[in-house]
Amino acid sequence: MAQVTDHVGVAHLVVTAPKLIRQVLADPDTFGPGNALDAISPMPVSALRVLAGHRFRLPATLANNGSLSHPRIRAITAAALSLDRVNALRPWLSDLVQERVRALTKRLDAGEAVDLYAELAADLPLLVLARLVELPEVPAAMVKEFSRAALELFWAPVQEARQVELAGIVGRFHLVLRDFAATAGGMVGELREHAKLAGLHPDTPIGALFFLLVAGQETTSQFLTLLMHRLTGEPAVLDGLAGNVIRVEDVVEEGLRLVPPIPTWRRTATRDVTFEGVRVPQGRSIVLWLSHAGHSVAGPELVPGQPGSRKHLAFGAGAHRCVGAQLARMEAGVVVAQTASLLRRVRVVREPWCPQNLSFRMPDSFVVTR
Numbered sequence: 001m002a003q004v005t006d007h008v009g010v011a012h013l014v015v016t017a018p019k020l021i022r023q024v025l026a027d028p029d030t031f032g033p034g035n036a037l038d039a040i041s042p043m044p045v046s047a048l049r050v051l052a053g054h055r056f057r058l059p060a061t062l063a064n065n066g067s068l069s070h071p072r073i074r075a076i077t078a079a080a081l082s083l084d085r086v087n088a089l090r091p092w093l094s095d096l097v098q099e100r101v102r103a104l105t106k107r108l109d110a111g112e113a114v115d116l117y118a119e120l121a122a123d124l125p126l127l128v129l130a131r132l133v134e135l136p137e138v139p140a141a142m143v144k145e146f147s148r149a150a151l152e153l154f155w156a157p158v159q160e161a162r163q164v165e166l167a168g169i170v171g172r173f174h175l176v177l178r179d180f181a182a183t184a185g186g187m188v189g190e191l192r193e194h195a196k197l198a199g200l201h202p203d204t205p206i207g208a209l210f211f212l213l214v215a216g217q218e219t220t221s222q223f224l225t226l227l228m229h230r231l232t233g234e235p236a237v238l239d240g241l242a243g244n245v246i247r248v249e250d251v252v253e254e255g256l257r258l259v260p261p262i263p264t265w266r267r268t269a270t271r272d273v274t275f276e277g278v279r280v281p282q283g284r285s286i287v288l289w290l291s292h293a294g295h296s297v298a299g300p301e302l303v304p305g306q307p308g309s310r311k312h313l314a315f316g317a318g319a320h321r322c323v324g325a326q327l328a329r330m331e332a333g334v335v336v337a338q339t340a341s342l343l344r345r346v347r348v349v350r351e352p353w354c355p356q357n358l359s360f361r362m363p364d365s366f367v368v369t370r
Contacts, residue, residue, distance in 0.1 A: 012285045013269075013278065018293040018313060020276060024267055024286060025318035028066050031267040033320055035285060036063040037211075038266075039154045040358050047153075047163040054171030055178065059201035061208040063215065063320060066270075069200055070319070076194060077208060078323050080132055080187035081216075086327045089128055090334065097124065097338040105342055113349050113369040117225040120339070121366075125220035125331055129212065132327070134186035138176060146173035147218040148362060150210070156357045174206070177213075181205040212324075218360075219261040220328045224335050225363045227255035229352050231336070231343050232368070234302050241340040250304035252332045253312070256294070258302055260314035263291035264359050287358070290314065346370060 015021055024031045037058055043051075058064070061073050097120070104114050123140040149169040152158060158166065181188050184205075191205035201207075231238060231251070240246030267286040274280070294312035303309070315322035322328070347370065352363030 012266075012287045013275075013280055014287045014289060016289045016292045016296075018296060018311070021288045021290065021293050021313055022317050024275075024288060025316060025320065028319055030270055030273055031286060032066040032270045033064055033267060034060070034066055035266050035268045037154060040156060041158050041163065043167075044160045044163060046160060047167040050164055050167035051171050051174075054174050056167075056171050056174045057201075057203045057207070058210060059203050059207045061204055062211045062323070069198065069204075072194060072198070073191065073204065073208060074319075074323060076187060076190050077212070081324050081327050083326050085132055086330050089131060090330055093124070093128060093331065093334050094338065096127070097334055101338050101342055108342070108346065108368070108370050111370065113367050115365050115367050116228055116339075117221075117352065117363055117366040121221045121224035121228070121335065123221070124224065124335070125217035125328075126213075128327070128331060129217045133188065133209075133212065134184065136176075136180050136184075142173065142176075143213060144218075145169060147214050150214050151218060151357065151360045151362055152355075155359045156355065174210070177206050177209050178203075181209060215262075215322070216324050216327070220324075220331055222361050222363055223255070223259070223261040223328065224332060225352050225366050226259040226261065226361060227252070227332060227336065228339060228343060229348070229363075229366050230255060230259055230302060231340070232346060232348055235344065237302060237304060238340050238344045240304070241336070242344065246304050248333045248337045249329075250309065251302075251336050252329055253309045254302045254304050254306075255332065255336075256314035256329075257298065257309055257312035258294060258300070259361075260291050260294060260312065261361055262314070262359055263361065264289050265316060266359070288313075290316070 015024060060067055062077065065073065100120050104119060107114055122144060126140055126143055129135065146169060149166045153163060153166040153170055181192060188205045188209060191208055195202060195204040237246060237251060241248065241251065265288050267288065269280045269282055269284045269286065271282050290313045294314065297311040298306055298308040315325040346368040349369050350365055350367035352366045354361040354363050
């Protein structure tokens, strides 16, 4: 069903049914992606000046690109995140996670409390992405500060003073991306050359990097945290993993269905249209409730391998379906496999807390003890 609601002063059409969400995502000509990166809270002049001072621009590249340039930009990005390249990193990531879990286990055994977000999940997707995209050696803390600031600036209800502060963080890191994109090889270099040949905006590789650093790693670290938290309340599932009677892949799919890191996504009506009996005027913002769709195809219980488990919309659908879906699945599979034994023997001290945000959950910590 669809209904008109209001969020920070902007009217949205909210779509919840999986079938209708898929219809919207499958018709980018009628429901365009141009508002995907628009700020939920209208940006004040003071914040815009800060961004302009850092030469901040977001040309249409991936999530916000409804033009004919999208398929080629997506293809270049997808090649960097191909399944073969992703799987080649699995042994390295498994060793890294195993090493971290071993260290955390020792601390837990000594009676300490540990933060599984900050000390395990926060930077893992960034480290993987850095190898795939050949990112420079920028401190992980700086990237995390930027990505979380971007999520808050563009997708959260925020006041002007905070917007100015966030704009400074995002703008300063944008300059780092600009310097890197000017000379980088790999995916970024290919995007740079393609932009020249195709007459695209010269900031095209920067726009793609911006989105990858937000959606390509921050969302995955959020999902890993939420999934581990959910599993602490599922002793039967953890026992099944330990006994090899439940598949890791099935647990990951149920996690994507029940705790997707992106609960909603947006589109804009490109023309006046009637959708399921609702008149939608041109320019109307449409919010697709992806997480609700996941809950509607099966029950609220985490039942690995159950019918409908894979019919979620955690990665969207259509031409803009998440290009890093297989990467996220691989990372989550490694973390589930390596942490299952640890999670069987912990008590949650502090659950992940997620601030108000239209499209991202942004857990801040996940503290456990024995």
